[in-house]
Amino acid sequence: MINWFYFASPATFYRLAGWMAPWFFAAAAILAVAGLYVGFAVAPTDAQQGEVYRVIFIHVPASWMSMFIYFVMACYGGVSLTFNTRLAAMMARALAPTGAMFTFVALWTGSFWGRPTWGTYWVWDARITSELVLLFLYFGFIALANAFEDPRRGDRASALLALIGVVNLPIIYFSVLWWNTLHQGSTVSFKGTSMHVAMLWGMLLMALSFWMYSVGASLTRVRAIILERERRTHWARELQFT
């Protein structure tokens, strides 16, 4: 049986994360090349939207990751509040900038898809507005986590904000059903999809790539956070950096 407490030690996890991160970055790069190849060379031109639909190969995966990362961040926040674990709080902090980056990419690419298809870069539509709220939640989390001199107080305050902000995730997801929105409904669901198979594969490969990248980036960031927090400990000072 795996001793999870052993891996919850920052000293152990620092080494484990350092070993894992390059593999996740390599997987992300390979999947991105495959996804872009399928998206631009294999997937056909959309009958209605023309070529601009190819924005979906980054817009949809970025949107998925923006919500998924927030959910995982809130879970880590919940674990850190409940069990007072240092590593969980550090992981929540490590995820936030990557989540904010994907939320920005989702909003930006959506805007540049909206101009030629809807005729406008921005509209205060329920889906888009709730995604913008998600970006502000990420900014709030990062600001609150760094607002205290004592990082543990910052951990607790930001974890609470992350948990409260989870309420926004179903609002984003179901906004296209609950309100009459300009944004289209879900094209892909667990029940199936109406998309061309090459379009779907291009999107799924890019989603996997973004997922692998998120893991690699958060593991790399958590290593820096661990070093910042543990710099006065014996094990950190004994590390050999190459």
Next chain:
Amino acid sequence: MSDHLFYLAMSYAAAAIAVAAEIVGLWLRRARALRGIEEERDLEAQD
């Protein structure tokens, strides 16, 4: 393709810049954390 090239380019370029900026940020943060460790080592050596 040319009609929509601008929108595609702006989308993909922004995504690439965002990822590149994050990777540079990660590198800088690690470098700062390592400097912090070096400072602690120097302090320990002085003691």
